[in-house]
Amino acid sequence: MKLSQKLLLNAFLVSSLGLVTACDNKEEAAPASTSSSSAAAQVYGLAFSGAMTGPTSDAGLPYSRGIGDYCSYVNDNALLGDDKVDCEIKDDGYKTDVTKRNFEGYLEKGIVAYFNYSTGSTLALKEDFEENKMPVIPASMHADNTKGSKYIFLPIASYSEQALGLAEYVSKHHKGGGTPKIAMFIHPSAFGRGPVNDVKRAIEKGLNVEFIEVVEHGKGLDNTAMLKRLQSKGVQYVISQTVQSPVASMLKDAKRLDLTASSFGEAGKLTFLGAHYTGGDDLIALAGDAAEKFLWVTSFRLASEKSEGSDFIKSLGQKYGRDVKTQESHNYTSGVLVAQIAVEAMVRAKAHGKAVTSATVTEELNGMNGSNAYFANTTVGPVTFDVNDRSGVDTLQLYKATNGTFFSENEPFESEFYKQLK
Amino acid sequence: MSTNRWLATGNFFTSYKEEQRIYRTHLDRSIFIVFLAVLFIWPLFFPVKNSTMLVIDNVMIAMIAVLGLNIVTGFAGLISIGHAAFVGIGAYAVGTAVTLLGKNHELIVYGWPVMILLGGMAGAAFGALVGLPALRLKHLYLAIATLSFQIIFEWVIMLMSFFDQGQTIAVGRVYWFGGKVLRQQHYTFWYYAILVFLILCGFMVRNLLRTRHGRCLIAVRDNDRAADAMGMHPGFTKVYAFIVAGLLAGIAGALKAYLDRGVGIESYTLHTSIEYLAMAIVGGLGTLNGSLWGPAAIQMLDLRVEELAELSGHYLPAELNLATALRPLTFGLVIVLFLMFEPRGIANWWRMFRSYTKLWPFRY
Numbered sequence: 001m002k003l004s005q006k007l008l009l010n011a012f013l014v015s016s017l018g019l020v021t022a023c024d025n026k027e028e029a030a031p032a033s034t035s036s037s038s039a040a041a042q043v044y045g046l047a048f049s050g051a052m053t054g055p056t057s058d059a060g061l062p063y064s065r066g067i068g069d070y071c072s073y074v075n076d077n078a079l080l081g082d083d084k085v086d087c088e089i090k091d092d093g094y095k096t097d098v099t100k101r102n103f104e105g106y107l108e109k110g111i112v113a114y115f116n117y118s119t120g121s122t123l124a125l126k127e128d129f130e131e132n133k134m135p136v137i138p139a140s141m142h143a144d145n146t147k148g149s150k151y152i153f154l155p156i157a158s159y160s161e162q163a164l165g166l167a168e169y170v171s172k173h174h175k176g177g178g179t180p181k182i183a184m185f186i187h188p189s190a191f192g193r194g195p196v197n198d199v200k201r202a203i204e205k206g207l208n209v210e211f212i213e214v215v216e217h218g219k220g221l222d223n224t225a226m227l228k229r230l231q232s233k234g235v236q237y238v239i240s241q242t243v244q245s246p247v248a249s250m251l252k253d254a255k256r257l258d259l260t261a262s263s264f265g266e267a268g269k270l271t272f273l274g275a276h277y278t279g280g281d282d283l284i285a286l287a288g289d290a291a292e293k294f295l296w297v298t299s300f301r302l303a304s305e306k307s308e309g310s311d312f313i314k315s316l317g318q319k320y321g322r323d324v325k326t327q328e329s330h331n332y333t334s335g336v337l338v339a340q341i342a343v344e345a346m347v348r349a350k351a352h353g354k355a356v357t358s359a360t361v362t363e364e365l366n367g368m369n370g371s372n373a374y375f376a377n378t379t380v381g382p383v384t385f386d387v388n389d390r391s392g393v394d395t396l397q398l399y400k401a402t403n404g405t406f407f408s409e410n411e412p413f414e415s416e417f418y419k420q421l422k
Numbered sequence: 423m424s425t426n427r428w429l430a431t432g433n434f435f436t437s438y439k440e441e442q443r444i445y446r447t448h449l450d451r452s453i454f455i456v457f458l459a460v461l462f463i464w465p466l467f468f469p470v471k472n473s474t475m476l477v478i479d480n481v482m483i484a485m486i487a488v489l490g491l492n493i494v495t496g497f498a499g500l501i502s503i504g505h506a507a508f509v510g511i512g513a514y515a516v517g518t519a520v521t522l523l524g525k526n527h528e529l530i531v532y533g534w535p536v537m538i539l540l541g542g543m544a545g546a547a548f549g550a551l552v553g554l555p556a557l558r559l560k561h562l563y564l565a566i567a568t569l570s571f572q573i574i575f576e577w578v579i580m581l582m583s584f585f586d587q588g589q590t591i592a593v594g595r596v597y598w599f600g601g602k603v604l605r606q607q608h609y610t611f612w613y614y615a616i617l618v619f620l621i622l623c624g625f626m627v628r629n630l631l632r633t634r635h636g637r638c639l640i641a642v643r644d645n646d647r648a649a650d651a652m653g654m655h656p657g658f659t660k661v662y663a664f665i666v667a668g669l670l671a672g673i674a675g676a677l678k679a680y681l682d683r684g685v686g687i688e689s690y691t692l693h694t695s696i697e698y699l700a701m702a703i704v705g706g707l708g709t710l711n712g713s714l715w716g717p718a719a720i721q722m723l724d725l726r727v728e729e730l731a732e733l734s735g736h737y738l739p740a741e742l743n744l745a746t747a748l749r750p751l752t753f754g755l756v757i758v759l760f761l762m763f764e765p766r767g768i769a770n771w772w773r774m775f776r777s778y779t780k781l782w783p784f785r786y
Contacts, residue, residue: 093728093749097480104472126592127683189588
């Protein structure tokens with residue numbers, strides 16, 4: 001046998017030995033989910049990994065600041081008594097590989113709950129969340145996040161619920177004869193595609209709208225052909241499920257082509273509506289006056305309307321030195337909400353005399369329903385979870401862009417058809 | 423032939439075969455064996471965190487992929503901007519098997535070495551296909567052809583419901599002689615598995631370069647008409663360069679699918695292709711050890727820039743979004759600096775280091 005062959009054989013033998021040793025199947029002790037700084041006061045780990053740089057960082061940065069500020073607020077105001085939360089926040093640049101690495105790092109530190117960001121990484125890490133029995137509250141409200149999972153909790157209604165809510169609103173408020181014709185303008189990913197089938201299923205179950213077309217937008221900045229096509233097909237309502245920038249491009253083109261409806265459902269024109277990540281101040285900043293009359297649905301209270309929640313958000317932002325733009329961003333409020341939910345579960349676990357661990361946080365989250373629902377002042381309805389329904393705030397609020405600001409349109413509502421589809 | 427094979431001094435060759443030896447001296451061989459042994463043994467004595475081992479595993483997978491890219495771009499001189507797609511083909515070969523058979527099917531969880539080789543073969547098959555334009559195209563035109571392959575790959579995956587439109591296809595936990603590889607052992611287990619594949623692939627490439635076919639690659643790169651005149655087949659050489667590159671990329675992709683326990687399009691985009699190219703350039707195009715240096719250097723740089731971007735993101739105004747620009751800026755700058763000042767890459771530093779240590783303690 002030649003020396004090189006011997007060398008290869010030896011490498012194989014050593015590697016096999018290594019593999020066998022690595023797989024001795026002994027489960028190492030799981031990292032403690034609670035770390036203590038002293039016998040009396042405990043420090044509980046919370047962690048976030050999201051896009052503070054890269055794609056969607058315009059949403060991710062205020063979101064992360066919302067989480068961080070609320071954690072500081074919890075410690076400063078002793079919401080957990082002598083105990084503290086240690087909130088670790090890391091940027092993943094919207095890359096799943098980095099999210100995975102961050103999550104592994106957090107597990108080693110013994111966190112009790114985790115905040116994830118994108119739809120892609122939430123779906124990619126779902127198995128990891130399940131295996132570690134780690135309660136996860138993502139920024140993504142993709143309905144499929146919760147499928148086959150016991151530990152992913154959506155903070156507010158899913159994108160499907162939001163899109164259905166908008167379609168139902170169209171159905172109820174459509175003026176003029178015939179069935180209202182809708183098109184969906186979506187992001188070319190799981191995030192965008194999620195609600196399409198649910199809207200189609202609702203139509204099969206009797207939702208009175210006609211589904212004309214789904215448009216998966218690219219990165220192009222001209223929507224003339226698409227808008228003209230929709231108009232020629234008789235579409236009156238365009239429901240968007242994507243992020244602000246493509247919607248802004250579409251709205252600007254529609255204004256240029258004089259296709260934007262001046263009133264809801266104006267015949268021969270297009271009325272634009274959108275789900276959570278399509279609207280907000282960022283849309284107005286991008287689209288300017290083309291965003292006027294855009295109808296946007298979310299579950300959050302906005303800074304534009306005085307309420308206990310908006311006052312709280314404003315004072316929180318001021319206290320921790322955030323600029324006005326951040327304070328008024330609904331993404332900042334979203335970040336605050338996910339931290340509020342996790343901390344509330346920890347408070348309840350303590351109140352029930354349980355040690356605060358990922359298991360008890362999950363238990364308390366699943367118990368947030370009925371008389372135990374959590375009324376966060378930052379949302380238009382209560383946060384409710386149970387083992388079969390892990391979408392938090394089911395209540396939706398429609399907002400309309402008027403003079404460069406979003407204001408409430410009608411009362412908060414819930415999607416009727418989404419309940420039927422469950 | 424030298425009288426003492428342990429010393430470099432007086433080492434001369436009396437045949438081509440001797441000159442093609444992998445190790446010039448016994449000392450070289452011994453050092454390499456010790457190095458390999460250390461690579462296999464250290465995790466047993468110095469257990470590292472999962473998050474650290476994940477980085478190491480990803481670096482080694484990138485090394486296998488860049489070995490392939492170096493064959494096609496470094497040795498054969500054919501620019502490929504679609505290498506991540508070849509890696510993706512290997513990963514989606516596993517993804518396809520999972521979709522058809524189920525994530526916990528015996529072939530997936532017990533036959534994972536077979537699946538990894540199948541991933542490599544799928545990569546090789548697509549390499550042959552993409553290599554065909556190389557028969558007629560050169561330089562920028564070939565680069566565009568490989569770019570097209572990358573774009574087609576992404577669109578096919580993103581649109582086909584069979585591939586879950588690019589969403590993650592979960593892969594089950596594998597079994598080894600000790601039973602199911604559980605979470606605690608996952609990253610260490612794959613460290614060893616990837617290391618074995620890396621060593622095998624490294625030896626394969628090293629041996630390929632010692633053969634007639636290996637020398638053909640370099641001859642065709644330097645002047646394909648002259649190579650043709652010397653009796654070589656430039657067309658065949660170019661196609662098999664793509665086949666070998668596809669094979670190695672496919673193996674890397676299948677390994678990544680198992681390491682991540684899932685296959686999603688995000689890891690195989692054009693951006694990743696550019697990263698592989700950067701790794702090959704920084705490591706040293708047309709060198710075997712450059713394929714190992716490049717991924718390690720770029721990944722380490724990436725980690726440091728990531729920390730810097732995160733830190734600056736906290737302090738810089740959000741409107742400027744300078745933190746977002748920091749990463750591509752640093753990335754581009756490093757490539758430009760290497761191309762300007764060290765076009766032979768880190769491999770050249772290694773060569774100089776070795777030359778120095780070979781002569782030590784003498785200066786000449």
